[in-house]
Amino acid sequence: MTPRPTLIRLAAAVVAVLLTAGCVQTTGGDEAGGDPPDTLTIATGFAIDDLDPLVNGFWGPEFGYVELLMRPNRAGEPTPWVLTDLTSTGPTTWELTLPDGATFVNGAPLDAEALVDLFAFQMAENDSLSASLPGATATATGPLQVTLTTAEPAPSVPALLADESILPVYDVAAYREHLASGAPASELVGAGIYTGPYVVDSLDGATAQLSPRADHWAGPPALSAVTVRFVPEASARIQAVQSGEADIALYPSTASAPTLEGRDDAFFVTGEPTGPTFQLWLNQQQAPFDDERVRRAVYAAVDYDAIANDVMNGLYLPATGLYTESRPWAEKTQSTDVTAAESLLDEAGWSREGDGPRTRDGQELRFAVLTYPQQPDSDTLALAFQAQLAELGIGVDIRQVPDLDAAMQDPTDWHSSIAGNGFISYGGDHVSPLFRYVRSDGQRNYGGIDDPELDAMIDRLAVELDPAARDDLLRQVQWRIAERGHLAYIGLRKPAVVTGPAWRDYEIEGSNLWVSRDTAPGG
Amino acid sequence: MTGAGILTPVAEPAVRVVERGTGRELLARPAARVGLAFAALLLVAAVAGPWLLPDPDLPDYTRQLAPPGPENLLGTDQAGRDLLARTVAGARSSLGAAVVVMALSGVIGLVVGTVAGAVGGFVDTVATRITDVLLGLPTLVLTLAVVGMLGPGHLNLVLAMALTSWAGLARIARSVARGAASRPDVVAARMAGIGPVRAVLAHVLPGVAVQVSVAATLGLGEAVLALGALSFLGLGAQPPTAEWGTMLAGGRETFAAAPWQLIGPGLGLVLAVAAATLVGDALRDVTDPERGR
């Protein structure tokens, strides 16, 4: 038996591990006061897997390493971004003008030829683009001029060119070479195929490190470094700001706002909403919502004002329709009217005695509302929805599902849901969401809306070039949707981030464009 | 003798047999009395709570994140729901789920162990090998795997835990059943012409069931903890269910401003685990075969 050497060895190992584990210095990131910092660390919830423009190009505009031809502006018309000008020169032709001397990071020029090449490549590879502009072609009409010709009149061209998932600006020639080489997508880091003011120097599962590009076509960017950290847990992102490890936390939950009140290490910063955020879907393919009156009753019973001000403490605005009130064509189609809701329910045969539940033929009026963990606010909204409908004798059960889209695919397995979807496309287009959500053959027409009259209105709207006639049609569409109880929005969340002290004047641009060339502390 | 291995883990304690009188001896120990008091407290709260407390799911948006006070003894959460009521409702769902888990795995373990112990031979060998492999593998990893296959959800989590935690109970059942099968009264019954199935049902199963239920009851603490942890990660009960793990997850973001959200569910978990541990420890001492100090 040789107990002693064994024990000594064992003890030595223990001591060694304890020393390494216990005695290493742990420090938080400390932000020294004084000069505003010239670096920015953003904590986001979504990881960027690679820099492949076809697969993950859409992340680029948000963090400043990719640019678009037009700058999305959901509050109005898109404005030129990389382009210096975009003009409609005829019903089916557009002239695009590029700036002088613009280059990709790898040095290749961004000229008419490169843009024509890019457009043709994206038409072939990007389904959204080819579906939106079937048969469109681009030709170089000058060293920096490109003419875009569409098969049909396409009023949505500016919005399409401003869409992050449709036409990111990149060096197609270099990308083709990369594809041909068979190298993994990770090789695109350092390849410099984009034009953005910041360049991704390194990228892994936890962090993207970006540095400024001094020779950017519009001048050097404001910051000396940008770090994007991928932190899926919302609470950890906020705590990272509080401990100084990050300057800005994206996608904070509304629930975290009250916890930051009165603190000086983190601030809940809100911006102007670009549109309502949470749809309240009622599945018309099933009882009780196959009855239009029940749908309208539920939409009229929701207290939109209380949701915004009492439930969400003013971090939401009351939802009044499918668009924000600031839109010239927006109609106020949603309002709370409990009396009307009650008489609609009575009319539909769902009667109530005293404070009891509403019943028809002995059956209780009771349904489930789906929520999903990716949007914690959907649970908060559902809870308020449940309490509000209970006052009318309608029973609501809350059911959280891991994948909302998958759950709503089955037309007979759900009654209602709260889904975070906008009604204006990323680039500012208001027609394509109508096609997607409420047209009878819409890809995401979850509620099973089947209204030929509405379909006809949408079809006319899609090709209407005259602004006045278009706005008028759009107003009719909104009323049709409301009067038939097809769809309503339950809440309108103000976009928000949590910032550290140095960045408390950060302005949220909307459209998720978090980092731009001129992004700097102090607004 | 071979090295102690996964097929014959030495760390597994010998089966302790609960006998008549064990209960009295148990009650004589202060630790066991404390543990039983905790268990009784949780039980009473879970059963009587709903009659005494407000609706745990009813939001009150005028009282969001109210600190503990006379109106809400444990404060409120971000929807203004009474945390005491939710903790008590959580006792029902958390403990209830744990009871279902242990009942299901108790039944599986009882059947597998009794059959293996009473039948013996090839069946026993196969059952024992499976049990040993399962017993050796880390339960939490297996539970994660099964939840992954079934998809997150409270029911799926309960099923997954039942499927992965019966092995220890099966071992106990097998050991007791084997002992019972050679007991004089069972042998006599067999010699008197009673069939093997009837002999097992009449003479072996009752004793095995008692031992397995005791062991399963003691496993409740661990089950509550695992259910809570996985629900906390979003793999089990889903909001707005009042379940301890889910409540803790919901309060995590607002924890810094309203730390009282931790008190109820945290205390519930601690009490449940402490009850099972204290009683289990005392029981182990009382039934220690080598006791005599």
Added chain:
Amino acid sequence: MFVVLRRVGQALLTLAAAGVLVFGMLAVTPGDPAQRVLQARGVLEPTPAAVAAVRAELRLDDPLPVRFGRWAGDAVRGDLGVSWRTGRPVAGEFAERLPATLRLTVAALGLAVGAALLLGTVAALGAGRWPDTLARGIALGALVVPSFVLGVVLIDVVVVRAGLGRVIADGTWSTVLLPAVVLALGAIATWSRVLRTSLLEAGSATHLKVAAARGAGPVRRLVVHQMPNAIAPFLTMVGLGTASLIGGAAVVESVFTWPGVGRFTVEAINARDMPVIVGFTLVAVVAYVLASLAVDLLCAWIDPRLRSPR
């Protein structure tokens, strides 16, 4: 030598059984795998053609034994398939995150062994007196406090308020302390209790009474006589517990945003990313089998009674 071979054979057998078990779970998972692959890749409404293409790509139409053979063969070569969610090899995703998990587990293991040795020894030396009560109380406390609750409190109090440590743990040694402490707690509790019991059992042996009669002090008796006898069950416990640490790491990693394999797997479960889930199970099983094998061999080396008669 024969014992070692036999023990290695047993380990391989367990691995094979676990492999069949894991693949069996994969095979009985409800739903069409091809459908789920597409959903995990974000295709919400896959066309029948796309589903058929994925079925062909994954060769899902082969008979089950053929699929098992291919899967096992790949797994033996370290190929765990491609993550449905990220589209990258699971082995690569794990390799990227394994160092962080190992660092956390090793640190927790070290802490747990050290603390358990200390608590167990103190409790055994002062059995029945206040050091015993104190040590057992600490162990009970460590056992009953849920790790995820403690983690949430520690992050808020220690990291955010006191400014020590980091919220976004980067998986290096400098940030390992807090998560390792939380992860180690359960093991400390269990292991110290086992050590105390085996030390006391060893202490009741006759030769120790002789040693005491010959004037050996309690500490000397403990170190020279009791510990060698008690260490084998303790080490076995540690070996078995190491694998549970990996399971517990999934919880602790998620709480501390530790960039390890466990947290990656929890995310994968939410996305129903089967290859990652299966891969994690396999890695944990292999770790467990290897750890218990190592401990068994170590025990045989320390304690000659466990060696086979020649």
